[in-house]
Amino acid sequence: MTEHSTGTRKEWLAARLDLLEAEKELTRRSDELARQRQELPWVRIDKEYRFETDEGSASLADLFRGRSQLLVYHFMFGPDYKAGCPSCSAIADGFNGVVVHLENHDVAFTAVSRAPLAKLQSFKQRMGWTFPWASSFGSDFNYDFSVGLTEQQQREGGAEYNYRRESAWGEPAGGANSGAAPFAAMAGTDVATFIRERPGMSAFVLDDGIVYHTYSTYARGLDGLWGMYQWLDRAPKGRNETGAWWRHHDQYSQG
Template sequence: MTTHTTGTRHDWLAARIDLLEAEKELTRRSDEVARQRQELPWVRVDKDYRFDTDAGSRSLADLFKGRSQLLVYHFMFGPDYTAGCPSCSSIADGFNGVTVHLENHDVAFSAVSRAPLAKLQAFKQRMGWTFDWASSFGSDFNADFNVWFTEQQQRDGGIEYNYRREPPMPEAMLTRAQPAGHEGPEGLLAGMTGTDVATYTRDRPGVSGFVLEEGVIYHTYSSFARGVDSIWGVYQWLDRAPKGRNENGIWWRHHDSYGRG
């Protein structure tokens, strides 16, 4: 017998109508926040960033592919990773179907990671993805847009991510030589990328927007950490499921890893 509240169809409809008002208010608030995003001042980008892509070496302007807008997903895949971050991978599972619609609405899309292109291509093939994925290996791009940090920054408490400064990482985590595996959520995720916690967390997730006008690129927007939740498709579905997110720790995996021991 369920312990959840039950009722008649009439009870359900009355409660649903009450909820509808809250949902409508959330939608209106979301529209207002989107408007505020679009009103942020634009910052000119003058540095000549270069990326390795399936089509060869490309500039940031080239990633627009003739369009006026560019959205970048900062995918956690550092040079030392053996696989992409499972959280980023779960988010990226929704990119294939979205990209064609963005591109036909004057918006280019590319994921960008620090790992060499060959690693990205191999993992992309494994996952069955088709979206553009550029390597920023050897570039300042990830550091400049606050999604990559050095070991020294970890030691010194010099990481400013998601618009706040982090404390120094404990020395025991910085000196670990073996994959962390199962030491808390970050350790579990690090283990799935073949790294330790310190190495894994030097790369961070995020979304950045750019616009190209009269040959000039401007940075328009960036969001990090849980700021990317709204593009994590599985959570939008779970928030509408009977038991919601129903989480107890890290439950998601690379999509080809479910069912393994």
Template structure:
């Protein structure tokens, strides 16, 4: 027998209307936060970042592809990985559908990872993705935008992630889900954790490029499309650990 509250349609409707008011307030708060994001100061990007893409070497400016705005998803795929992070992969599964809409609204969406381009291309074919994905292999881009750290920084601390300095890592005590994901990427947990997820936004105006926004960790929740659906399902996220897999790793049925 269910332990959940059972009620009449009238009781449900009264509770739903009360919830609707809270949802509307959250929407208003979300709109206000979006305006505050857009009001952040712009920081000029002076460094000449270089990337490898399907069309050859590219600069940060080239990634705009004629648009004035650029969104970059910092996809966890380090040089030593054999496959992309399962969490980033689940997020990226949604990119194909809306990247074309963004591109036709003056916004380019790219994924960027440190793995060499050939690895990204192979994994992209496996996943059936078509959105643009660039390699920052050998460059400073991931480190400057705080989504990668060196082995030395991992041991001693001092790197920044999610606007906090990371403490020295106790690499012997990384949690089991991290070890599970690392193994699925063909690497060990410390190596896996030298790359982190995030997204960054850029704008080009009067020939200059500016960094406008970055978010990390739980700040990516709203970009994780499946969770937006689960939050509306009867049992919510209903999870006790990392349950998701790459989309080609679930059992058929």
């Protein structure tokens, strides 16, 4: 017999209507947060960044592809990875169907990673993805937008992620990042190398030929982009997880 509470349809409806009020309040709060994001001051980008894309070398302005807005997903795929981060990959599984709609609403989209373009293209083919994906290999882009740190920063501390300064990394077995070990293995690298890349998203606008940075978010700020979790949050048992359970979508059949 189930241990979860049960009730009549009338009792369920009463509880559901109470929940509906809370959901509506959350929606109104979300709308207000979106307005606050849009009111953030724009920061002019004067630094020259170069990217390698399927179409060749590109500047940050080129990534707009004729549109006035650009959304970038900072995908964890370092030069020493053999495959993309499984978490970033699970998020990216939802990109294909979204990009065409963004592009027809004056918004360009691209993922950006530090791995060389050939690695990105190979993994993209393996995953069956079609969204734009640029390599920032050799560029400061990832470091400047707080989604990458050097080995020295990792050893000595001082790098910033999610708007906080990090301490030096000298983690023993079983430490705070030990949960990253399975994902590092799936990406084909060690934990220290794996966590030198970080996930995030950034937004830019092109106004009168000038690129401005408008917004960035990291860590749990990416939850709203992770379609899998939006569905699980509405499932009877919710996220129902005691640890990281997902993997690259072509590896579930491997047990």
